[in-house]
Amino acid sequence: MTQPKLQVKNCDLFYGDFQALKNIDLEIQEKEITAFIGPSGCGKSTLLKSLNRMNDLVEGCKITGEFTLDGVNIYKDMEITELRKRVGMVFQKPNLFPMSIYDNIAYGPRTHGIKKKAELDEIVETTLKQACVWDETKDRLKKSALGMSGGQQQRICIARALAVKPEVLLMDEPTSALDPISTIKIEELASELKKNYTIVIVTHNMQQATRISDKTAFFLHGEIVEFDDTHTIFSNPKEHKTLEYITGRFG
Amino acid sequence: MIITDTENTAAKVLTKELHCGNKSGRILEKGMKALFFLCACVSVAAVVVICVFMFAKGCPAIAKIGVKEFLLGSDWSPRNVPASYGIFPMIVGSLYCTAGAIIIGVPIGLMTAVFMAKFCPKKLFKWLMPPINLLAGIPSIVYGFFGMVVVVPLIRNVFGGTGNSVLTVSIILGIMILPTIVGMSVSALQAVPDSYYEGAVALGATHERAVATVVFPAAKSGILASVILAVGRAIGETMAVIMIAGNSPIIPESMLDGVRTLTGNIVIEMSYAEGLHYDALIGTGVVLFVFILLLNLCFNLITGRKDKG
Ligand SMILES: Nc1ncnc2c1ncn2[C@@H]1O[C@H](COP(=O)(O)OP(=O)(O)OP(=O)(O)O)[C@@H](O)[C@H]1O
Ligand SMILES: [Mg+2]
Numbered sequence: 065m066t067q068p069k070l071q072v073k074n075c076d077l078f079y080g081d082f083q084a085l086k087n088i089d090l091e092i093q094e095k096e097i098t099a100f101i102g103p104s105g106c107g108k109s110t111l112l113k114s115l116n117r118m119n120d121l122v123e124g125c126k127i128t129g130e131f132t133l134d135g136v137n138i139y140k141d142m143e144i145t146e147l148r149k150r151v152g153m154v155f156q157k158p159n160l161f162p163m164s165i166y167d168n169i170a171y172g173p174r175t176h177g178i179k180k181k182a183e184l185d186e187i188v189e190t191t192l193k194q195a196c197v198w199d200e201t202k203d204r205l206k207k208s209a210l211g212m213s214g215g216q217q218q219r220i221c222i223a224r225a226l227a228v229k230p231e232v233l234l235m236d237e238p239t240s241a242l243d244p245i246s247t248i249k250i251e252e253l254a255s256e257l258k259k260n261y262t263i264v265i266v267t268h269n270m271q272q273a274t275r276i277s278d279k280t281a282f283f284l285h286g287e288i289v290e291f292d293d294t295h296t297i298f299s300n301p302k303e304h305k306t307l308e309y310i311t312g313r314f315g
Numbered sequence: 316m317i318i319t320d321t322e323n324t325a326a327k328v329l330t331k332e333l334h335c336g337n338k339s340g341r342i343l344e345k346g347m348k349a350l351f352f353l354c355a356c357v358s359v360a361a362v363v364v365i366c367v368f369m370f371a372k373g374c375p376a377i378a379k380i381g382v383k384e385f386l387l388g389s390d391w392s393p394r395n396v397p398a399s400y401g402i403f404p405m406i407v408g409s410l411y412c413t414a415g416a417i418i419i420g421v422p423i424g425l426m427t428a429v430f431m432a433k434f435c436p437k438k439l440f441k442w443l444m445p446p447i448n449l450l451a452g453i454p455s456i457v458y459g460f461f462g463m464v465v466v467v468p469l470i471r472n473v474f475g476g477t478g479n480s481v482l483t484v485s486i487i488l489g490i491m492i493l494p495t496i497v498g499m500s501v502s503a504l505q506a507v508p509d510s511y512y513e514g515a516v517a518l519g520a521t522h523e524r525a526v527a528t529v530v531f532p533a534a535k536s537g538i539l540a541s542v543i544l545a546v547g548r549a550i551g552e553t554m555a556v557i558m559i560a561g562n563s564p565i566i567p568e569s570m571l572d573g574v575r576t577l578t579g580n581i582v583i584e585m586s587y588a589e590g591l592h593y594d595a596l597i598g599t600g601v602v603l604f605v606f607i608l609l610l611n612l613c614f615n616l617i618t619g620r621k622d623k624g
Contacts, residue, residue, distance in 0.1 A: 118517060149519035159510035162533050171528070172518040221514075228518055 067135055069094040069232060069262045070115060070151075075129030077110060077286075079122065084110045086286045088129070092232075092279075097254060097263045099273040099294065102283030103309070108266045109156075111283075112234050115264065116151040117144055133232070149176060152230035156237040158217035160209040165192075165201050165220060168209045172228035187227050195223035196253055215246025222253065226261075233257065235265040239272065251276050270310055274298050282306045366604075373601035376594030385598060391564040393584070393592040400595040402602065404566045408481075408574040409550055409603075411567060412560075415485025416492055416549040421542055423489070424496030428538070431497065432504035433526045444501075451494035459558030462487040467559055474571050479561035482570040487555055492545035499544065503537025504530060536617050543614045550606055553578035577603045 068091035077085035084107045092098050100108040113119045114127055117138065131138045138147050149172075160168050169188045178184060188205065192198040197219040201212070209220060218238055225233060235254070239247040254263055254276050267273050273280055274294060281291040282303075290297060290306045301307045377385050380400045388401020427447070431440060466486055471478030507530050515525035531538075553576075561573020562583060575583075581596050581603075588596055 116517065118513065121513065121516070145519045145521060148517055153517040155510065155513065155517075157510065159508070159514040161511055161514065161529050171515070171520075175515075175518055175520045175524060224514075224518070 066094070068092055069134065070264075071130075071132045071135075072111070072115075073130040073132075075111075075114070075127065075131070077107075077114060077119070077128075078126045080124045084286050085114075088288055090281065090288065090291060092262060092264060094262050095258060095260070096278040097258055097265060097276055098279045098281065099277035100264065100266045100281050100283060101268070101270065101273055101309075102289075104268075106283040107286040108283050109236050112236055112264060112266055113153075115232075115234055116148050116153055118153065120144070149228050150230055151232040151234060152225035152228060154218070154221050154225050154233065154235040154238050156240055158214060158221050158241075160212075160217050160220055160224070162208065162210055164206045165209045165212070166205040168220060169224050169227050172224060176228060191223040191226045192220070194226055194253075194257070195219045196249055197223060213246075215242045215249070218242060218246065218250065219253070222250070226257075230261065232262045232264065235263065237266050237268065240268065247272070270298070282309060284309075369597065369601050369604050372594060373598040376591060377598040377601065379591065380595060380598070385595070386602070389566060391580070393588070393595065398592065400591070400598075402577070402580065402595075402599050404564050405575050405577045405580045405599065406602065407566050408560075409576040409578070409606075411481050412484045412488060412556065412574060412576055413546060413549045415481055415570070416488030417542070417546060419485055419489030420492040420496060420545065420549075424493050424541075424545070425500060425538065427493070428497045428500035428504060429526065429531065432501045433522075433530065447494055447497050449494075450490070451498070455491070455552060455555040456558075458487055458491055458555040462555060462559035470571070476571045477561060477573065479559055479573050480571045481567050481574045483559045484556055484574060484576075485570075487559060488549045488552060491552060491555065492549050495545040495548055496541045499541030500534070500538045503534040503541065506537065507533045540614055540618050543610055543617065547607055547610045547614075550610075551578060551603070553582050557582060577606075 070090075070092040072088050072090040075085055075088040076083065077088075088111060090111075100112065102108055110119065114131065115138075119125045119127065127139070133142070133147065133150065136142055138151075161171065163171075166188055169191055170184045173184060173187050178187070189198065189202075192201055197216055200216055201220065204211075209217065212220065218241075222233075222235075222238070239250050242250070251272060254265065257263060265277065277294045279291065280294040280297040282289045282297065282301075282305075284305060290301060290303045292302075297306060298310055301310065385400055385402060386406070387403050388399065389403045390399040390401045391404060392399045431443060431447075435443065462483060466483050467478035469478075470476070470480060470483050474482070511529050511533055512525050515529040516522065520528070556576055557579045560575060560579055562575045562579055563573050564575045564580065565573070567574045577599050580599050584592070585596055
């Protein structure tokens with residue numbers, strides 16, 4: 065088997081005295097969609113955030129174990145800005161900056177040293193097209209991004225994340241605040257992006273996981289109970305707990 | 316509060332309880348409302364009365380002296396015969412001192428605020444913030460003393476002259492406006508949603524870049540409001556200023572010349588002024604008042620815009 069894109073070995077994570085992740089082992093393959101499912105508070109977001117070190121912002125957060133991206137340890141042998149450029153993130157709530165749509169998309173490339181206007185124009189257009197919001201935004205690129213609807217904002221957030229040309233895209237319940245149509249659009253988008261990107265998505269929506277993901281990890285109380293092909297998890301899970309969860313008997 | 320003709324008994328019981336279940340309760344509630352309303356009226360009335368008083372007393376004097384002579388005349392000699400009432404030197408003096416205070420106070424204040432809100436470890440914050448807030452509580456006479464005893468001799472020794480100068484006033488006013496700028500700007504910066512910051516660092520921005528390009532601009536209306544409030548404080552400051560300004564009613568030609576401000580003009584001469592001289596001082600107050608009203612207008616425009624979007 066090829067080297068996994070992202071690998072987590074033997075990870076424990078503490079918020080102060082509270083252990084949020086216990087002995088996590090996980091391999092995420094390139095150009096696949098991996099879904100994290102599980103009841104609220106079981107540590108899905110926590111693991112997702114530690115994949116691009118967003119947990120560093122949390123005071124009192126201690127992480128042990130080994131995290132690698134293409135075999136390189138992301139906590140020891142990589143600049144944090146470099147890591148976050150390569151591993152982008154889309155948050156649960158759209159968090160566009162209070163600036164124009166154009167400046168939002170251009171923020172990442174500018175951060176990484178792209179100054180030329182033509183080049184930025186090009187990036188803005190291609191990423192907005194990739195994220196399927198070009199038609200809605202092309203006439204108002206210079207207007208405040210906060211004037212868009214929630215679903216449009218979330219797709220612009222995805223475009224903003226794509227603008228730095230990441231290799232991995234982490235998405236934390238990206239559709240939880242959206243209507244069914246926007247949700248479908250984002251799911252289609254994710255399936256489309258899979259051709260070029262590795263995607264990890266947290267979701268509470270079982271159908272969503274079955275619709276778009278290749279692998280699914282089921283979390284419970286800070287542990288990964290089961291990690292397998294999505295098809296296997298939902299049709300023929302090995303663990304009793306997984307079966308109970310996906311059939312809605314708890315959680 | 317008004318639930319009428321509803322069949323919902325639970326709601327009825329609830330309203331009854333709220334109203335103490337009887338008529339006297341309802342009257343009490345109305346009475347309290349009226350009382351609160353009256354209290355709210357007191358401050359509004361105060362503003363209106365002050366406005367009316369200032370303009371009624373000051374405007375006729377300004378008209379009598381002549382608007383142009385009053386505002387642009389550079390000779391203030393109320394005891395000459397004939398007397399001359401030009402407050403241009405004081406207008407210029409107030410503007411110079413305020414500008415100086417801004418040049419000194421705003422950069423220091425803003426950098427302090429950014430440090431306090433985004434770079435300061437929590438433990439240090441606990442120790443640094445109270446002294447900054449205390450600055451706001453120090454009476455202005457104490458600033459005046461400090462200026463007289465420390466800053467004036469310092470300026471005299473370093474730059475020569477009397478030491479009573481625009482520069483001295485600017486330094487003291489710059490310090491006096493710090494707590495306003497720091498306090499309000501820190502709140503404005505802290506009020507910026509963390510999600511903006513997280514969004515920026517998630518794209519690979521460093522902490523410094525995220526603060527400078529996302530958090531600070533997002534807080535800019537609050538920060539601008541703090542600066543305007545600080546300007547209002549600087550332009551209205553009186554006691555500390557007259558102790559260190561020199562106070563001769565002449566347009567200062569350099570930063571080291573003495574200066575008289577609008578506020579200084581009023582407080583220095585009010586005790587013995589009579590007749591037109593007295594009214595001309597109130598006219599000076601009107602000019603000051605107009606400045607403050609304009610600043611307030613700016614403040615409201617800026618904060619109003621923030622609320623909208
Ligand atoms: N910053 C924090 N400080 C302390 N504890 C935290 C922090 N963030 C999360 N936790 C705790 O860690 C555990 C896992 O949280 P996490 O956010 O990863 O859950 P989740 O699986 O994403 O849940 P949800 O589905 O509700 O988003 C929870 O018990 C939570 O209370
Ligand atoms: Mg979560």
